[in-house]
Amino acid sequence: MANIFYNKKMLINFTRIIKFGWQNFFRNIWLSIVTIIIIILTLISITGLLIFNILTDNTLEAIKNKTDIYIDIKSETTTDEINQLVNSLSPVPHIKQVKYVSADENLQIFLNTYANNSLVSEAVKTLENNPFKASLLLKVDEIESFPIILEALSDEKYANFLEINSDDFTQAKNLVTKISEYSQKIKKAGFIISLFFVLVAILIVFNAIQISIYDRREEISIMRLVGAANYFIKGPFYFEGIIYSFISMIILLIIIYPLILFVQPYLNSFFSEYSTNLISQVNENFLKIFGIELIVAITINIVSTSIAMKKYLRI
Amino acid sequence: MIELKNVSKFYKPDVSALKNINLKIEAGEFVSMVGQSGTGKTTLIKLIIAEENPTTGQIIVGGWNITDIKNYEIPYFRRQIGVVFQDFKLLKRKTAFENVAFALEVCGVSNEKIDRNVNQVLKLVNLEKKAGRYPHQLSGGEQQRVVIARSLAHQPKLIVADEPTGNLDSLNTREIIDLLVKINNLGTTVLLVTHNREVVNSLNKRVVSIDQGQIISDQDHGKYIL
Numbered sequence: 001m002a003n004i005f006y007n008k009k010m011l012i013n014f015t016r017i018i019k020f021g022w023q024n025f026f027r028n029i030w031l032s033i034v035t036i037i038i039i040i041l042t043l044i045s046i047t048g049l050l051i052f053n054i055l056t057d058n059t060l061e062a063i064k065n066k067t068d069i070y071i072d073i074k075s076e077t078t079t080d081e082i083n084q085l086v087n088s089l090s091p092v093p094h095i096k097q098v099k100y101v102s103a104d105e106n107l108q109i110f111l112n113t114y115a116n117n118s119l120v121s122e123a124v125k126t127l128e129n130n131p132f133k134a135s136l137l138l139k140v141d142e143i144e145s146f147p148i149i150l151e152a153l154s155d156e157k158y159a160n161f162l163e164i165n166s167d168d169f170t171q172a173k174n175l176v177t178k179i180s181e182y183s184q185k186i187k188k189a190g191f192i193i194s195l196f197f198v199l200v201a202i203l204i205v206f207n208a209i210q211i212s213i214y215d216r217r218e219e220i221s222i223m224r225l226v227g228a229a230n231y232f233i234k235g236p237f238y239f240e241g242i243i244y245s246f247i248s249m250i251i252l253l254i255i256i257y258p259l260i261l262f263v264q265p266y267l268n269s270f271f272s273e274y275s276t277n278l279i280s281q282v283n284e285n286f287l288k289i290f291g292i293e294l295i296v297a298i299t300i301n302i303v304s305t306s307i308a309m310k311k312y313l314r315i
Numbered sequence: 316m317i318e319l320k321n322v323s324k325f326y327k328p329d330v331s332a333l334k335n336i337n338l339k340i341e342a343g344e345f346v347s348m349v350g351q352s353g354t355g356k357t358t359l360i361k362l363i364i365a366e367e368n369p370t371t372g373q374i375i376v377g378g379w380n381i382t383d384i385k386n387y388e389i390p391y392f393r394r395q396i397g398v399v400f401q402d403f404k405l406l407k408r409k410t411a412f413e414n415v416a417f418a419l420e421v422c423g424v425s426n427e428k429i430d431r432n433v434n435q436v437l438k439l440v441n442l443e444k445k446a447g448r449y450p451h452q453l454s455g456g457e458q459q460r461v462v463i464a465r466s467l468a469h470q471p472k473l474i475v476a477d478e479p480t481g482n483l484d485s486l487n488t489r490e491i492i493d494l495l496v497k498i499n500n501l502g503t504t505v506l507l508v509t510h511n512r513e514v515v516n517s518l519n520k521r522v523v524s525i526d527q528g529q530i531i532s533d534q535d536h537g538k539y540i541l
Contacts, residue, residue, distance in 0.1 A: 227393035
């Protein structure tokens with residue numbers, strides 16, 4: 001019986017804390033709106049950082065998986081020698097597949113690649129001979145194996161038939177290193193920007209709660225006088241912070257998808273073949289991205305509300 | 316109801332507000348505490364309602380030893396006492412009914428019980444017909460009666476009134492004092508802090524006089540002697 005009474009009382013208190021929290025929110029509606037805008041900006045910068053993480057990880061993964069390498073065959077090499085070469089290269093560690101590509105096929109691949117560029121295709125057509133040589137297409141298990149394969153190919157039995165250009169091997173690896181370096185720098189800058197927004201949001205929420213406390217100072221002093229429990233006095237301010245978090249999250253969810261659709265064409269032109277569909281990436285990582293956002297939003301509010309109450313509530 | 320044993324209160328660095336106070340007030344008593352401004356009356360009230368802790372000594376109110384009361388216990392202790400101040404402390408945006416209800420609302424009392432209790436106490440202070448009025452629509456005396464109604468909402472065993480007539484004219488003062496006497500007659504202990512000579516002399520009840528932080532007289536049917 002006492003338990004039922006206690007639960008009923010807790011329920012009554014809980015609903016009243018929510019009611020008072022909403023009153024706080026609406027009492028300074030413009031301040032609440034500004035607070036929410038700042039939290040949304042913070043969340044957008046964090047979302048940008050998270051999406052950028054996913055994007056660079058995907059791009060790096062795509063480049064690392066793109067481990068096809070073409071090695072030209074010296075023109076005097078015979079068909080028998082080529083077949084022998086293909087057979088002897090296949091068992092080399094880290095090489096998954098070896099394929100012979102004729103000079104004509106190479107020309108066709110080139111023309112297909114530049115199908116939209118009439119200048120290039122016209123230039124090739126003016127040449128009397130096929131400028132391309134036959135080559136071997138090596139499919140390698142991972143980009144990290146390139147130096148090992150390069151060393152293996154420098155063996156005399158292969159080197160005599162192949163025109164090995166070590167740049168072919170280092171270019172891809174350099175690209176990965178470059179992208180990693182740039183992405184690290186951008187991530188660092190993104191992190192600093194996000195941190196800046198988090199700090200600004202903490203200050204803004206702190207200010208909003210401080211004004212709420214000031215606005216309710218008479219009610220608070222009466223509450224203390226008549227014996228309102230401390231959690232009941234603090235509760236509405238925490239709830240006010242939670243309202244900020246949830247409204248910011250909802251608005252973020254509404255605006256983030258159109259924002260991604262807006263950004264997508266720019267990403268496509270920047271990342272070209274390595275570009276990825278952001279919407280599907282965000283959908284796949286929905287819980288991760290918005291879970292982190294929600295935790296950040298609630299943490300910002302709880303931290304600043306606690307500081308403001310400790311400073312101004314004195315209970 | 317109230318017991319203070321060797322209570323002293325010092326403020327830093329070396330300001331002494333109360334010195335070695337020994338006071339016992341029984342349940343159902345009506346006690347006037349008198350003294351000039353700055354003699355320690357308000358400090359004593361703050362100690363009795365657990366707004367501050369004594370530097371030394373022991374304080375027991377309504378069976379609670381509040382000498383070292385924990386922060387989380389204070390709200391539950393406060394529900395046992397009603398406090399009335401000189402400044403009315405009414406919420407301007409709430410009606411008389413809502414102001415009284417607020418005291419119960421913030422303590423988790425159900426709506427039905429709030430309705431019942433608030434109507435009851437408003438009737439006791441003769442304001443049942445003005446329950447829907449806002450503070451600015453009430454006279455000073457009526458506003459103070461709302462405050463008294465609010466302090467009674469929890470049906471406390473003790474009412475502490477600190478200069479409740481300080482801002483009122485003599486007619487309203489009489490009304491408030493009569494109301495406090497009526498509440499006392501219903502069994503509630505009343506501790507009235509005042510420096511209104513006429514009020515104290517007309518009551519003909521126990522008077523405790525304080526001067527420079529010390530009790531200088533305690534008479535069962537006393538007069539204002541300062």
